[in-house]
Amino acid sequence: MKTSVTELFKIEYPIVSGGMVWCSGWRLASAVSAAGGLGLIGAGSMHPETLAEHIAKTRAALAESRRPFGVNVPLFYPEIERAIQLLIDERVPIVFTSGGNPALYTARLKEAGITVAHVVASARFARKAEAAGVDAVVAEGFEAGGHNGRDEITTMALIPQVREATGLPLLAAGGIATGRGMLAAMALGADGVQMGTRFALSAESSAHEAFKNRCIALNEGDTMLCLKKLSPVRLVKNEFYARVAEAEARGAEADELRELLGARRSKRGIFEGDLAEGELEIGQVASLVRRVEPAGEIVQNIVDEFREATREVRQWEI
Amino acid sequence: MKTSVTELFKIEYPIVSGGMVWCSGWRLASAVSAAGGLGLIGAGSMHPETLAEHIAKTRAALAESRRPFGVNVPLFYPEIERAIQLLIDERVPIVFTSGGNPALYTARLKEAGITVAHVVASARFARKAEAAGVDAVVAEGFEAGGHNGRDEITTMALIPQVREATGLPLLAAGGIATGRGMLAAMALGADGVQMGTRFALSAESSAHEAFKNRCIALNEGDTMLCLKKLSPVRLVKNEFYARVAEAEARGAEADELRELLGARRSKRGIFEGDLAEGELEIGQVASLVRRVEPAGEIVQNIVDEFREATREVRQWEI
Numbered sequence A, B: 001m002k003t004s005v006t007e008l009f010k011i012e013y014p015i016v017s018g019g020m021v022w023c024s025g026w027r028l029a030s031a032v033s034a035a036g037g038l039g040l041i042g043a044g045s046m047h048p049e050t051l052a053e054h055i056a057k058t059r060a061a062l063a064e065s066r067r068p069f070g071v072n073v074p075l076f077y078p079e080i081e082r083a084i085q086l087l088i089d090e091r092v093p094i095v096f097t098s099g100g101n102p103a104l105y106t107a108r109l110k111e112a113g114i115t116v117a118h119v120v121a122s123a124r125f126a127r128k129a130e131a132a133g134v135d136a137v138v139a140e141g142f143e144a145g146g147h148n149g150r151d152e153i154t155t156m157a158l159i160p161q162v163r164e165a166t167g168l169p170l171l172a173a174g175g176i177a178t179g180r181g182m183l184a185a186m187a188l189g190a191d192g193v194q195m196g197t198r199f200a201l202s203a204e205s206s207a208h209e210a211f212k213n214r215c216i217a218l219n220e221g222d223t224m225l226c227l228k229k230l231s232p233v234r235l236v237k238n239e240f241y242a243r244v245a246e247a248e249a250r251g252a253e254a255d256e257l258r259e260l261l262g263a264r265r266s267k268r269g270i271f272e273g274d275l276a277e278g279e280l281e282i283g284q285v286a287s288l289v290r291r292v293e294p295a296g297e298i299v300q301n302i303v304d305e306f307r308e309a310t311r312e313v314r315q316w317e318i
Helices: A004-009 A026-034 A048-061 A080-089 A106-111 A123-132 A155-165 A179-187 A209-216 A239-249 A254-261 A265-271 A284-288 A295-315 B004-009 B026-034 B048-061 B080-089 B106-111 B123-131 B155-165 B179-187 B209-216 B239-249 B254-261 B265-271 B284-288 B295-315
Strands: A015-017 A038-042 A070-074 A094-098 A115-120 A136-140 A170-173 A192-195 A223-226 A233-236 B015-017 B038-042 B070-074 B094-098 B115-120 B136-140 B170-173 B192-195 B223-226 B233-236
Touching: A004 A170, A015 A026, A015 A295, A026 A038, A026 A048, A026 A295, A038 A048, A038 A094, A048 A080, A070 A080, A080 A106, A094 A106, A106 A115, A106 A123, A115 A123, A123 A136, A123 A155, A136 A155, A155 A170, A155 B155, A155 B179, A155 B284, A179 A192, A179 A295, A179 B155, A179 B179, A179 B295, A209 A265, A223 A239, A233 A239, A239 A254, A284 B155, A295 B179, A295 B295, B015 B026, B015 B295, B026 B038, B026 B048, B026 B295, B038 B048, B038 B094, B048 B080, B070 B080, B070 B115, B080 B106, B094 B106, B106 B115, B115 B123, B123 B136, B123 B155, B136 B155, B155 B170, B179 B192, B179 B295, B209 B265, B223 B239, B233 B239, B239 B254
Parallel strands: A015 A038, A015 A192, A038 A070, A070 A094, A094 A115, A115 A136, A136 A170, A170 A192, B015 B038, B015 B192, B038 B070, B070 B094, B094 B115, B115 B136, B136 B170, B170 B192
Antiparallel strands: A223 A233, B223 B233
16 A cells, blocks of 8 residues: 555555553554554653663564564653653654654654654644644544543544645544544545554553453443543543542542542553553444454454455445 | 435435524525435424424425425424424425434334434444334434534444444434545445534525624634533533533533523524524534535535545555
């Protein structure tokens, strides 16, 4: 396949696995890249030392195929300066930044020869990212798992507006877990897709098995965007969520919610498998995912479905 | 064009204009039907006498072309019994029901020879509608304007799941205002689309000019789903919305919200053009609509865009 995204990242298929906390280690990143997509290491849940180790292992796993990989780093990362320097020192080929101001580090990364993409939740921020000099934009809709924008714009409404706002290579994210979803996103103007949920539930994801098994059994409506007075996040409706929902319904302020949230809840839920008291971050499309599969098979399956759906479009009587 | 939706309704294009309160009178319904789509009269804001008048005028306007039209009736409509009897007595060819239990009236309407579609916001309700005997299902996502489901499932996540749940003709709604959006919805498994926002802002919509002009100037993020403790509704962020948001943030209960809402606010906003104190119901995609155009031109424009986008898909190097 050939789109501006495959050209930019020098990959076979315009399919990126999101850099998800507690899911996206070297195993997942290298499996996706080896299959022809772009695998991202999620730095958000790693100290710089751990990140360095995952970069080295991804590199080793991809040494023979010489395929590229990337790192996603949230710009609110506590050790951000060290992380940025590490990415430069390690000559990581591709960096996705998210959750902050792209003007802060884009120039430095670009000067080091790194290809930079930035994740946005609105056309306004897509324009800001372009002004900051990024090479590509990921537009992520309301249906996505984990942290999310404040404007609650869905992928269906978001992609055409970001497409209007910028001519940069555009990846659609949020609500996409199948080849049909990929076709829909590309019909709306995207040049490729970033998928989180389906890869978070893959065999190579470092999420706990209990988390994966809970998520592949979810029904529609089993996740909800919450904690909007802190930072909006989409979670599975579990016991912890129920306490958040109760507090929010009676108007709890940010301080109370911060205390309720406490520390390390996403690790507890996703990595340690505490299904009751952890933050279980996953997207609305989890209800379309019914099996834990190897990430490489997922990439191939998405491509096959995409081609099949495209063939169908070619046969429509219009 | 030929899909299960065009076959069922005997129309040229699988494009339905939603039955929207204070927007969908005989002028809009007949303009959409005359252009080859399916125009719906929105009974929700009409007494039965007014509805009868709009049915007669739609019929007169379509007499020569002999094209079909439909009526959308919300099942929580206060005079629902009289409305259902009217639809039967008038031999309205097509009825879309929404916002209630499809088991209540579907059999009676079908016995009278009427084609029945029901609007749902989840796959679970799509199965219920099919069990009730409807001929088609409209699946409407979180990004849609006006009243909305409680599960907040977006069109991107909803359509594939409703497609899995039922083999009935399926119309996608919510977030669709262009031919590219129509292609995306059909790639996800829909057989056609129901569009509200773009037709609400058409020349033939009976909405107030001030409402239309406000809505075509909206940016992304200028609408929000609110009043979730009553019945979730997507509104433009105006002065009235600000008071609702303030009350909700401090945990106001349903009673207080009901009092704040009062009566006739949607009429005040949409029909009378009170931009500050009215309920301004419109979808997220309003920010993609930049002009008030004749509804017939909109239908043709959507079809042209859809065909152009489909031609592009045919040229992709995959």
